[in-house]
Amino acid sequence: MSSKEQLRKELGLPLDKKLILSVSSDQPRKNIPMVKSVMDNLDSSFKLVRVGIPVGDSITFNDVDTVKINKIYNASDMLFLPTLEEGFGYPVVEAFKTGLPVLTSNIDVIKEVSNGAALLVNPEELKENVEGIYGIMDNHEYYVKKGYERAKYYASSTIKEKLISYYNGIL
Secondary structure, three states: OOOHHHHHHHHOOOOOOEEEEEEOOOOHHHOHHHHHHHHHOOOOOEEEEEEOOOOOOOEEEOOOOHHHHHHHHHHOOEEEEOOOOOOOOHHHHHHHHOOOOEEEEOOHHHHHHHOOOOEEEOOOOHHHHHHHHHHHHHOHHHHHHHHHHHHHHHOHHHHHHHHHHHHHHHO
16 A cells, blocks of 8 residues: 555545544444544544545545545544444454554444454443544554454455364364
8 A cells, every 4th residue: 555645645635634534324323423522522633534424524435446445544543433333343354454543332243353452432422432532542553553463363364264174174
């Protein structure tokens, strides 16, 4: 991937802000009102980048292909996913694979997917979420490293090895 600065220029993103990425639909379980509340409580050094519906004065992208979404992840500084309910939480894995630290919900499925590599907070507590944003930024490299380590668990080669091992065990 290109440098973060180069990607930001290409995507029309500010170079002088900490970019918080939010990727989700507008379903109530995605907790969009919390995203807006958190952004309203952060200092002006932060800017929200949305893939989905606009939130406040976010920079918003829609109908992105896999190349563009990858660029958006790589241009951002962190992923914020205050979901109330998930089937799997794939944006968390996508963020880990691109070296993006993650602030997300302390719900069971996300705990399992992230396995200690993300900062988990109560998705309904504004103060925890705001403090979590600053916590991610203060410990950015720690969460980048943990995310990369966790991404290995979801690598296609790892999954292939586990499937082969499983099939060999039942034959």
